[in-house]
Amino acid sequence: MTENSVPVLSVQNLRVSFDTQDGTVHAVDGVSFDAYAGETICIVGESGSGKSVMASSIMRLNNSSTATTEGRILVKGLDVLSASEEEVRGIRGSEVAMIFQDPMSALNPYFTVGKQIAEAYVVHHPGASKHEIHDVVLAMMIKVGIPSPEKRIDEYPHQFSGGMRQRIVIAIALINNPKILIADEPTTALDVTVQAQILDLMMSLQKEFGMTIILITHDLGVVAEVAQDVIVMYAGHIVEQSHVDALFHAPTHPYSWGLLGSVASYGDNKRGGLVTISGSPPSLISLAVGCSFHPRCAHSKGEGSVCMTVSPSLRSVGSDGSRSACHLADDVLVSVGRGGFRS
Amino acid sequence: MFLFVVRRLFFAVVLLLAVSVFTYLLFALLPTDPAALTCGIHCKPETVLANRIRLGYDKPVLEQYWQFLRGIFVGRDYGLGQTAFSCPAPSLGYSFNQHACVTSLIGETFPVTAFLAIGAFILWMIIGIGVGAIAALNKGKWQDRFATGFAAVGVSLPTFYIGLLVLFSVVIWFQILPFPSYEAPLDNFSAFITAMILPWLVLAVLSAASYTRLTRNGMLEAMNEDFVRLGVAKGLRLRVILRRYVMRQALIPIVTIAGLDFAGLLGGAIITESVFSLPGMGRMSIRAVVDSDLPVLVGTTMVAAVFIVVANVIVDIAYGFLDPRVRVSS
Numbered sequence: 001m002t003e004n005s006v007p008v009l010s011v012q013n014l015r016v017s018f019d020t021q022d023g024t025v026h027a028v029d030g031v032s033f034d035a036y037a038g039e040t041i042c043i044v045g046e047s048g049s050g051k052s053v054m055a056s057s058i059m060r061l062n063n064s065s066t067a068t069t070e071g072r073i074l075v076k077g078l079d080v081l082s083a084s085e086e087e088v089r090g091i092r093g094s095e096v097a098m099i100f101q102d103p104m105s106a107l108n109p110y111f112t113v114g115k116q117i118a119e120a121y122v123v124h125h126p127g128a129s130k131h132e133i134h135d136v137v138l139a140m141m142i143k144v145g146i147p148s149p150e151k152r153i154d155e156y157p158h159q160f161s162g163g164m165r166q167r168i169v170i171a172i173a174l175i176n177n178p179k180i181l182i183a184d185e186p187t188t189a190l191d192v193t194v195q196a197q198i199l200d201l202m203m204s205l206q207k208e209f210g211m212t213i214i215l216i217t218h219d220l221g222v223v224a225e226v227a228q229d230v231i232v233m234y235a236g237h238i239v240e241q242s243h244v245d246a247l248f249h250a251p252t253h254p255y256s257w258g259l260l261g262s263v264a265s266y267g268d269n270k271r272g273g274l275v276t277i278s279g280s281p282p283s284l285i286s287l288a289v290g291c292s293f294h295p296r297c298a299h300s301k302g303e304g305s306v307c308m309t310v311s312p313s314l315r316s317v318g319s320d321g322s323r324s325a326c327h328l329a330d331d332v333l334v335s336v337g338r339g340g341f342r343s
Numbered sequence: 344m345f346l347f348v349v350r351r352l353f354f355a356v357v358l359l360l361a362v363s364v365f366t367y368l369l370f371a372l373l374p375t376d377p378a379a380l381t382c383g384i385h386c387k388p389e390t391v392l393a394n395r396i397r398l399g400y401d402k403p404v405l406e407q408y409w410q411f412l413r414g415i416f417v418g419r420d421y422g423l424g425q426t427a428f429s430c431p432a433p434s435l436g437y438s439f440n441q442h443a444c445v446t447s448l449i450g451e452t453f454p455v456t457a458f459l460a461i462g463a464f465i466l467w468m469i470i471g472i473g474v475g476a477i478a479a480l481n482k483g484k485w486q487d488r489f490a491t492g493f494a495a496v497g498v499s500l501p502t503f504y505i506g507l508l509v510l511f512s513v514v515i516w517f518q519i520l521p522f523p524s525y526e527a528p529l530d531n532f533s534a535f536i537t538a539m540i541l542p543w544l545v546l547a548v549l550s551a552a553s554y555t556r557l558t559r560n561g562m563l564e565a566m567n568e569d570f571v572r573l574g575v576a577k578g579l580r581l582r583v584i585l586r587r588y589v590m591r592q593a594l595i596p597i598v599t600i601a602g603l604d605f606a607g608l609l610g611g612a613i614i615t616e617s618v619f620s621l622p623g624m625g626r627m628s629i630r631a632v633v634d635s636d637l638p639v640l641v642g643t644t645m646v647a648a649v650f651i652v653v654a655n656v657i658v659d660i661a662y663g664f665l666d667p668r669v670r671v672s673s
Contacts, residue, residue, distance in 0.1 A: 059576055065483070094579035105569040109668060110591045119587075120577040156667040172577065 004007060005013040007034035007074075007264065008094075008179050008212050014071035016053050016062060022283040029073075029236035032314075035180070040206065040213045040221040042244070044259065045233035050280050051216045053232070055182045057081070058214070059096050060088050084216035094124040097173035101185040103165035107157035113168045114153035117141070119266065120172045140171045143208075143296050145201060167201065174205060181206070182214045187222070199226060232256050235282050235292040238314055242322035252317045252324035254297045291327065299328060344670060348660055355656050358500050362648040367411055370637050371404045377637050381439040397422040398437065411436060411641075436638035436647060440631075445642035449624060453646070455525060456623035458535075459542055459615065460608040466547035467554060468601065474551065475558025476590075482563060490555055497552025506545050506618035513541060523619050542619040546612060550604065554597060561593030568592070599658050606654030610647025 014070075016028040017296055028050040035041050043051045056062050060080050073080040076095055080088055100106040106164045108116055117137045118306060128136075141149035144167040155166055166186060183202065189196035203226055206213055217223060223230055225243065232240040232255065236293060240253040251257050259276035279296035282288060290308040294300040300307045306327045317324040357651070375509055378395035379563060395401050397411055410419065414434035421437055428442035430437055440446055478490035513519050516656055523538035565571060566589055574584045611625025620626075631639035663670040 061572060061575055089578050091578070092576055098573075098576045100569050100573060102569060106573050108570040108574065108588055108591075110558065111587070119579065123578050123580075123583075158668045159528065169573070172573070 005036060007035050008076070009035040009214075010072070010074040011058070012072040012074070014054065014057060014073060015069070016050070016057055017068045018066050019068070020066075020285075025273050025284045026236050026287065027284060027286075028057070031233075031236070031238050032071075033231060035212050035214060037179070037212055038206070038210050039228045040203075040215060040226050041229045041231060042227035043214065043216045043231045044220065044223060046281050047218075048284065049233040050236040050284075051233055052184050055098070055184050055214060055216055058180070058182060059092050059098060061098075069343055072298070093120050093173075093178070094176040095177070096180045096182065097177055097178040098184045099166070099169050099173050099181065100185040102189045103162055103169050104189065107165055108168050109157055112154050112156055112159065114141075116157075117168065117256075121175045123178050129204065133185075136175065137171075137239065140175050141168075143205065144168070144171045144174075145197075145262060146171075156286045162190050163198060164188060165196050166194075170198075170201065174209060174211075177209055178211060180212045180214065182216075184216045185218065186215070188218065195222075200228075201310060220260065232259065235287060236284060237292060237325060238323075239293065239325045240323065241314065242324075243320060246318075246320040246322045250318065250320070250322070252322045253293075253326045254299050255293050258296075291325075301328070344663060347663065351656050355652050358652055359649060362652075363412065363645060364408065366641055366644045366648070367408045368404065370641050371407065373637070375635050375637070376400075377439070377635075380524065380635055380637075381603070393432075394439070398439065435642035438631075438636055438639050440634050440636040441639070445638050448627065448639060449642055449646055452622055452624045452627045454527070455621050456611055456616070456625060457609060458528065458539060459546070459612055459621060459623060460605060461552060462539060462543040462544035463550065463612075464601075464608065466543055466604050467551040470547060470556025471551035472535055472558045472597065475555040476560040476562060479562035479566070480585075487559075490559065494552045494556040494559075497549050500549060502545060502549055502614045502619060505549060506615060508526065509541055509545055510618060523621070525621050538619070538621070542612075542615050545619075546615050554601070557597055557617070558593055561596060562589050565589040565592040591665075595662070597662050598665060602654045602658035602661070603651070606650040607647075609650040611643060 001045075011034075012032050014028055014031045015026070018025045018027060031050070031054055033041070042278060043054070045051050045310060053062060053067075057069055058075070058080065060069075062069065069081055071081065075091055078091065080091065083091075107113065111119075114134075114137055117140060118133050121133060121136055121148075138149050138153060141153060146152055146164060146167055157168070160168065170186075181202075186202070187198050190198060199222060202213065205211075213226075215222070215226065227244045230240075230242055231238050231246050232242075232247070232253065234255050240247070240251065240256045242252065242256075246252075247256060248260065251260060255277070258275070258277035277296055278298075282292055282295070288295055288308075290306070290310055291297070291300075291312050292308045296306070302308070310327065312325045312327050314323045314325045315329075316322070317329045376391075376395075378391050378398065378400045381394040382390055399407055402410070411417070414430065414432070414436065416432055418432035419430050419434040419437075421430070428437075430446060433446055435445040435449065437443075438448060441448060474490045474493065478487040481487050488673070510523075514522050520537055520541065523541060524534065525538045526534040528535040568588075571584060571588045574588045579587075611623060611628050613625035613629050615621070615622040616625040617629060624646070627639065628643040630636070631643070
């Protein structure tokens with residue numbers, strides 16, 4: 001990580017809300033972070049914690065008629081949120097690319113995969129010759145590990161397996177050599193054996209292309225394997241941002257402990273089974289006053305305490321550069337937490 | 344793809360044969376004696392008998408059907424000697440009411456129906472898809488509400504009501520157009536257009552309603568697809584996304600329905616033709632029902648069935664071109 005250089009991506013105080021019939025949903029509520037060249041940031045959190053909405057905002061993919069977005073997202077010096085449609089279009093696919101969760105539905109069923117990869121290249125390389133396009137597409141298909149690409153270039157998405165389709169999606173994402181790759185649960189919909197292959201592919205391509213990867217995932221096993229930095233999100237907030245080692249060894253937010261504790265591992269039976277986080281994810285329409293995690297937090301100080309009245313902000317905790325949004329991170333919880341993830 | 348087309352055509356022929364059997368038997372089972380209808384109420388039994396033999400109604404039903412089927416391919420001769428006459432292939436029978444071969448009757452009326460169908464079809468596809476697309480692109484705004492309202496009204500209004508209303512207001516009340524009197528386009532083009540403009544519009548606007556809804560919903564559904572999001576993430580222009588991603592998907596059900604609707608219309612727009620006094624196949628069929636002109640009914644039913652079956656085949660083949668998943672799996 002090159003802390004002193006300019007970040008390739010800077011998200012500043014991002015807020016995204018959606019107007020629904022039941023009220024305004026605050027999907028992302030004041031998120032800030034920087035990403036530097038070549039690093040891998042994992043974003044973890046439950047469903048509905050705002051991970052995907054936050055990621056789509058980076059390319060301004062949220063539906064502008066229902067979503068209200070505030071804050072700044074700087075990519076290559078351009079504020080994505082206030083730029084013109086044409087400026088954003090210039091960044092999409094060329095500077096920032098995205099891989100979606102479900103490769104089964106991410107490809108256009110009506111065109112050959114070759115055409116779809118080519119389409120992504122041509123839009124940012126107008127005037128490329130047919131011959132050049134064909135060569136670039138073929139080279140990319142070889143890079144993402146599609147066997148006999150000369151034959152498969154003219155096949156349709158439904159003729160490919162899930163893992164192969166995800167490789168095609170990756171080929172589309174990387175064809176313009178983007179600086180930032182956003183992967184929104186890229187392996188969730190795949191077989192376990194294929195998951196590892198796709199992750200390996202992404203990591204080796206990251207080395208080759210030197211891009212920053214923002215990986216959204218539920219899978220803490222994946223996080224441990226690939227991440228440098230981890231952002232833990234809860235109810236639209238970042239509750240913890242830590243280096244991956246720090247997160248696994250000394251998480252600074254009770255929610256992070258809960259997440260880590262809820263991972264099934266061999267031998268759980270002896271230790272009393274799987275730990276779950278009690279309660280359910282909060283409604284994003286009417287968030288609790290104070291810390292939004294307090295209704296589910298075992299360490300909450302109770303009625304009238306700081307947990308119930310003041311919304312905590314993200315601040316540096318400890319010596320390993322972790323940032324936490326827990327009022328109690330410094331004193332009580334650290335001593336409790338560092339013993340292990342069980343709370 | 345070739346095998347798929349061949350197999351599809353083979354089944355189309357089988358289906359048409361089945362339709363012909365069913366139609367013919369249904370009419371043969373009717374309690375009316377077709378021979379008795381050949382002359383008025385004051386008819387001598389000898390004449391009826393003679394006509395029955397001449398038209399072949401004395402034979403068993405299956406043989407009658409065989410004669411009918413044979414007539415389609417080789418033509419048909421009726422009677423013997425001086426009173427003999429023939430209907431050349433493809434013969435669909437002889438109308439004793441109108442004293443003419445059914446085929447030539449259809450030949451006279453079909454162009455009217457075809458002109459009506461083609462004009463209305465072009466208009467309603469443009470209106471339906473256009474309004475639907477505008478609605479989808481302005482979801483929730485006034486354009487969308489207007490289009491949705493238009494679709495709801497159009498779907499629920501019957502042609503005979505709107506047709507009469509339009510005819511009454513435009514022709515009788517405001518006297519913008521003369522009362523429609525059909526002329527062949529080559530004989531008198533302006534009279535042709537004057538007679539056709541109202542039925543075209545009425546048919547088009549009312550039919551467009553369901554296409555508006557289909558287009559709007561199809562496009563909105565497509566816009567929520569992951570692959571459309573990926574298209575946006577690629578940096579494609581909106582225009583390209585709409586054409587290659589959204590419309591491409593929304594068109595598939597539209598093609599299906601349009602093919603069948605158009606074929607149904609070619610079989611005769613009964614109500615529209617009657618309201619606007621167009622001498623088409625639909626009006627002829629309804630008159631045949633009133634007059635118990637059975638051969639004409641059998642003939643028009645067969646022709647309509649051919650259109651529907653052919654349209655089905657064309658739609659199926661078009662499907663293969665539109666959706667590669669159908670093409671490869673077949």
